[in-house]
Amino acid sequence: MRKELPMILTVLSGLVVIFSRYFHYGMQLGLMDTLDKWYLVSSSFAILLGIVNLVKIHWGYIRRRKEGWWNSIVLLLCLFGYGILTVQQTVDGPQAAWIFNNIITPGDSTMFALIAFFIASAAYRAFRVRTKEATVLLVAAVIVLLGKAPIGDALINGWGNVADWILKVPNTGGFRAIIIGAAVGAFATGFRILLGLERAHLGGSGTK
Amino acid sequence: MLLAAEAAKPYLGVFAEGKFAQFVLMLVFAFIVWFMVTRAKAGMKVPEIRKINGLEALDEAIGRATEMGRPVHFTPGLGGVGNPMTFAAFGFLGYVAKLCAKYDTRLIQTNADYVVLAINEEIIRQAYLEAGRPDAFNSDDVQFMSDQQFAYAANVMNMFQKDKPAANIMMGAFWAESLIFAETASFVGAIQIAGTAATAQLPFFITACDYTLIGEEIYAASAYLSKEPVLYGSLVGQDWAKIFVFALILVGTVIANFQAKGNWLTSILKK
Incomplete structure (x- = not known):
């Protein structure tokens, strides 16, 4: 039971x-x-x-x-x-609000700012051209990076449009495919739970 | 007043407005999955499903941690129990905990949600029991850190530096903390397996982790890892449902390109 x-x-x-x-x-x-x-x-x-x-x-x-x-x-x-x-x-009281605004919020912002450095180190590893996929990643990243900065259009007229096309067409298409697949997966998981086939949330190895 | 009464009128006398097509689609998907599960239950052949490298690597990651004598870290991210990604993470956790119990490897499990904490603790306890090692379960290693995103991230970073896990497994719903976890674990030399359906975080996981489960793959985990034919059947059903959606998109695209005014498929789907 x-x-x-x-x-x-x-x-x-x-x-x-x-x-x-x-x-x-x-x-x-x-x-x-x-x-x-x-x-x-x-x-x-x-x-x-x-x-x-x-x-x-x-x-x-x-x-x-x-x-x-x-x-x-x-x-x-x-x-x-x-x-x-x-x-x-209450949380809106003078001391409580002061602590939140002057200690917790700056602390959160500091942690968030760290992400910029982590992006740089992760990008360095990802962009080392070792495989075909990494090369595609590097080329796409350079096009988008320069296209989103004023220097892209200054170098070659229309560079920004190429960057926008990469973001709006292949990138959005790929993301939407992932979202559709994930939605079907979430549905199948829900259905397995309703059928009692999947019981991971009840502990143990998770299946009947 | 009259307009409001018209708007609330049920479709076909039963369905809520705009929900009929969704309900039919749900029934179609349910039928496809149920059909494959029934086939598998009857002992009929179920088509093979492709190998998911991230799931195959779980044993390798935990084995590596065992050899190095260092712990394994598991996080389900920030999602609560209402998030389907968190539910998918439960399946992984049961499997990971069982392996850790078997190999006598320390499992550190961190949480940002107190409801998820309670469920995870029960999953791990049960897994240790199933592995015949209830004595090895240490409730202190199932930790609630904070429900604040960056406070949780800071705490996990501290844990990485202090305990130096040899394997870092991140499955579930992640936001901006994803890269903080992945990079810090990378600095301490942990092998990393990550999975999420949060599209904004996937690029971070793909660049920083050794294996990444993308989108739907995380929902296949518990069925895939169980190696049970019936659950395999549900995965095949999931793939067929995806093919059905793909066909729907294809038909919709053709109609949108050739039908100048109105799209009958869209009108049906809006019913």
Whole structure:
């Protein structure tokens, strides 16, 4: 019953979604909204699981004096300190908002900015001409790079149009093919779950 | 008022507006997959499916980590349980966890979603149980790091530098953090297998990882890895459904080019 009950719930939820998405009366009943609300409520409880996991792991690091254990103290202090602060004054409160705007947002931006350097190093590896595919990649990248910068059209008139064509025709075509394939794949996965053939989300090797 | 009442009128008295064709297409796809599954169940021959290198390499990656005595890292990305890519990742995780349990290799599994964390912990626990190594399961290695994208990315980067995994497996829904993970893992010398249907992140994975599963390939994983004929059958059905969509696109393209006004296929699909 440990696996059967979740399986039955999964199939029932799937049928409710189909009924409320495609059928007029299903839509009018608003069952999707009800399911969404149930998910929201049950997933809110799962926040506790996240907090318990964080505390358990980092408390263990502190207790065992694992390398960098003082970082775990900072993490736990921030977790509970910010939690208490937002309960006291809501997330829009002066101190809570100040911390968010002046510490968390710049931190996020710093991490995001790192991507520029990672792109450079990944591009260097990818553009080393070793195979036919890498050569095509390099040629396309050079055309698009120069075509999107003013220098492209300054060198050869119409270079920008070639770059736009690469982006709009082969690139968009390829991406759309991937999206269509992925949509069919997602459907087949959903159908396997509805048939009870795929049970990966219930634990173990994942199949019946 | 009258217009609103007209708009809400059900199509054929049953279907929601604009959903009839979608429903029929869903039934067609379901029939194709079901037909192939039934054939496989009856023991009839199911056509071969092509080899997916990224999936074949999973054993190699975990074997390499075992030989080096270093851990394996698995992330399902930032997607929640509502994301089909996360569901696809569950199948991989079960397989990876079972192999890690078998070879006694440490598996570090990081999460950015607390619901996914709970499911992943159960999947890994069950996989260790199935492998006959429940004692080797360490719940501390299934970690929730943060539900904030870049806080999670920073945490994973730190883990890469500290634990130096020999294999990095990334399957699921990824956004801008994809390249941060892939490049940092590359710096520590990890063999990398990635897969996503997020088209914006695929170029990053293809350039930075050793193997990349593109789009639909991630949805084939659990069926492919199970080697069960019935599930293989569903994969063949998936391919036939794709051929059906391709034929539909082809017909639509021909009509769009030769029919000057209106496209009857588009009108049917909008019903």
